[in-house]
Amino acid sequence: MAVKRSTILWAAVVAAAVVLILLWKPTVLVYGVQRAGLYAAVAIPMALVLGIVHIVNLAHGELMMVAAYLAYFVANRLLGLDPFVAMVPVALVMAAFGWLIYKATIKHALKAPELNQLILTFGLAIAFSQIANLAFTSQSFKLSLSYVSASATIGDVSFGVFDFVYVAVAVLLAVGLRLFLQRTRMGKAALAVGQNPRGAAIVGINVDRTYGIIFSIAVGLMGIVGSLFLTKQAIFPGVGGPYTMKSFCLVAMAGVGNIVGVLYCSLALGLSEAVINGIRGYAGWSNIVFFAIIIATILVRSYRERKR
Amino acid sequence: MRRPLSFLIPLLALAAAALLPLVSGPYPLAVARSVLTYMALAISWDMLLRSGQISFGIAGFFGLGAYAAALSVLRGGMSPILSILFAGVFAGAVALILGLVILRLRAVYFSITTLALAEIFRVIIQNWSDFTGGPEGLVLPKLIFNGESKSLYWLVLAAVVIACAASTMFEKSRIRLALSAIRNNEQSAAASGIGIFKYLLVAFVVSSFIQGIVGGIQLQGYGFASPDAVFDSNYTLLPLAMALLGGIHGTPGPVIGALLLGIAAEFLKLHIPYGHLVVYGIIIVLVILFMPQGLYGLLRSRRHAVAPVAENRVDAGAWGK
Amino acid sequence: MSTLETRGLTRRFGGLVAVNNVSFSLDRGEILGVIGPNGSGKTTFINLVSGVYLPSSGSIMFKGRDITSDAPHLRARAGIARTFQLIHPLQSLTVRENVMLGFLFSRGMRLRQARVEADTICGSLGLERLDRGVAEITMLETKKMEIARALANNPEILFLDEVMAGLNVDETREMVGLVQSVSRRHNIGVGVVEHVMSVIRDLTHRVIVLENGEIIAAGPYEEVSRNPRVIAAYLGGAA
C-alpha cells in the first residue's frame, strides 16, 4: 500500500516535471531521456552483480572502457566491424574475461570482509585503466559514424535521435534480465543464491559457479554497452571511472536487487542533469546536481533503514 | 628490550630525513619530497581506516587544502605559512560539517560518498570561476621560501612529522581502543560506552586536516593550483596503495609503504612515462589477495595474530548503522 | 519504582512483531530469568533495553528517567550493561583491552587506571594472562571476559544473553556461581536469558516467559514451570 502511494507520488512529480520541461525547452526532455538511457544501460549489469553476488564492483566503469577499446582496436580497426556488429564478439570476449576475473580475484575475496572486496575491485579499476594508459596512452579515440548524427524534427524542434538506442538497450536489458531471472532455470537458481547462498547450496545449487556465471554475464553485457558507448563517445583510459560512481549511485537509489528501479532512477537523474545543462552558463554544474541528489538519496535511505 | 628500539628507530629515521638535504643533490631531494608528501597522506588515510571506514576522498581534501591556501593568499592576503595552517583548518572544518551527515553511512556507502565528494569539490571550484579562477586555476605571485628546495623539503617533512605525531597520539591513547572497537564491532563498542559517532568524527576531521595541510604545502611549493591538478585521483590512489602495501592500522606501515612505492614509482616513471601506475593497481590487488596485513603486519605477525583490513563483516544491504 | 521498568514495549520488523507489549521491572540485586522458545523475542527485548533497536512503541524507564530514545552508549554509561548471544569480542584487542573499554569510556578513567581496574576485575573472575588475543582464549574464558567487559561499565542492571551456551556441565556450574556472586557483590540486577532450565532454576529469583514476543507467564521458577501454558509453549516444544 505504502509502496503504491509513493509510486503514484513519484509518477505525479515526474509528469509535472515533464510538462514543465516541455513548455520550457522540449529538447531538454529528449536529451534527458537519452542520457537516462545511457546511465541505466551502464548501471543495470552492476545491479545484477550487486543483487546476486553481493559485491560492489568498483571496476565496473573500467570494464566498459576495456570493452570500448576492444570494439575500437580489434573489432573496428582490425576487422572493420561496425560497433553494432562488433558488440556480439566483444560481449563474448568480455564474458570470458569476466569469468577469468571472477576466478582469479573476486572469488577469493568473497569470504573476506566487504571492505577488502571494495579495495580489491578498486585496485582492479586502477589496473585496467592504467593498462589502457600503458597500451594506448591518454590520447582519446573516436569513431566517426554517419548514422549517429541522425536527427528528427517535430514542429519547429529538431533533435538527435541516435541516442534513443541507449534507451532501447536499457529497457531491453532490464526486461531481459528480469525474464532471465524469473523464467529460466539458471536465472531462478541465481535468484535463490542471491537471496540465500547457504540455503541454495543446501538444495544442491553450485553457488560458486552461479556467482561466476552471473559475474561473467554482467561483464559480457558491459561488452555490449561498451561497444554502443563507442559509437558516439570519445574513449580514453579514464572514461569509465565516472560511470562506476554513477552506476553505483543509481543502484543504491533503486535499492539493492531492483533492476527495473534503476530505469526510473536513471530517468529522474538524466532529466535533472539535462535541465541544469539546459540553463545557459550552468552546464558545468550538472555533475554536481547528480551527486548531490544521489548523496541525499543514500542518506535518506540509510535513515529510513534505521527507523524501519 | 623492545622499548628503547621502538623509540630509537623513528628518531634515527627522522634525523636521517632531516639531514638528507645537506648531502643529497637536487633530483633525489625532489623525489624525497614527493615521497614524503604521499607518506603524510598515506598516514592520514590509515588513521580513518582504523575505524573501519574507507575513504576514497583523499584527493578531495588535499585539493580543498590547496585551494584554501591559494585563495587565502590571493584574496585574503595571508602569509604563506599561515595559509598552510588555514588550508588544514578549512579542510578539517569542511570534514566536520560533512561528517555530521555522511558519517552515518557505512561501508561502501561511505566510501562512494567520499569519492563523490571529491568530485563535487572539483566541480564547484571549476565552475565558480569568479572566485576560484575556474579551470585555468590560480598562480601564486611568489613561492614560499622563494622556492628554495631545501626549505621546501623541510616543510613537507614537517607535515610528515605532524601526521606521525597525530597518528602516534591515536595509537597511544584511548582513541586507538575506541577506533579498533568500532572497527571490530559497533554494537560491542557501544555496549562499552564508546560514542561511536564522536570518534568517527574525530578520525575524519583529523585525517582531513592533515590532508588539507599537505595540500596547502603542495600549493606553496609549486605555486600553482588547477582543478585537474590538485584533485588528481593519484592523490587518492598512491597513498592508499602505499598504506596497504606497508601495512594498515598503524604508523609504521604507511611509512614503509610510502618509502618503497614512492621510490619505485619514481624509477618506473622514468622508464614508463605512461601507465606506470599500473603497478599500483596490481599491488593493491595482490596485497588484498595474498597479504592483507601488509609488509609491516607480516613482520609483526610473528608475534601477533594476523589482522585483515577489516575484521567485521558488513551485510550486503547495510545502509548504515 | 524499580531500577529498570518497561511499559508496553513493542518492536515490529516489517510484519513480524518480535516483542509485543512487554511490561516488566528489574531491581538491583535481583536475578530475573527470561525464557521462551527460539525466536520468542528474548534477544530483541535485550536489544530494545540496551538501545540497539528503538521500540516501535512503549517506553523504558531507568532510575526514574525515560531512556526510551537514548543512544546505546549512553545507556551503557548510565548503568545498563549486556553481553551478546552471538559473542563478538573485539579481536583486534587483547583480553585486557577488551575489559578496559568500559572503564575508559563508560566511567571515563585514564588508561593507566583502567588497566589496573581491568586486571583487578579479571582477577576476581579467574581470568589470567590478559595479554592474549581474543582468538587464543577458551570458550569459558571468552564468557568470563564478556562478563568482565559488562562489569567494567559499573552497571546497575546487567543482561546476560545465553552466556552458558557452549559450556560443559562443570563450566556451567562455575558460571552460575560467578553470576550469583557478581550480582551480590556489586548489587546488580541481572536479567538471564537461558535455555538450560537447571541454570534458571538454580540462579533466578523470578522468571518471565516470552512466547511470540508476549509475556505469557511470570513468577518464581517452580510456579512458572508448572504453568500449563508455559509447558505447552516452551517445555513441551523443547522436548
Ligand SMILES: Nc1ncnc2c1ncn2[C@@H]1O[C@H](COP(=O)(O)OP(=O)(O)OP(=O)(O)O)[C@@H](O)[C@H]1O
Ligand atoms: N533485525 C531483525 N530484522 C528482522 N527480524 C528480526 C530481527 N531481529 C530479530 N528478528 C526476528 O524477531 C524474532 C525474535 O528474535 P529474537 O532473536 O529476539 O529471538 P530469541 O528469543 O532471542 O531466540 P533464540 O532463543 O533463538 O535466541 C525472530 O522471529 C527473529 O527472526
Ligand SMILES: [Mg+2]
Ligand atoms: Mg536470542
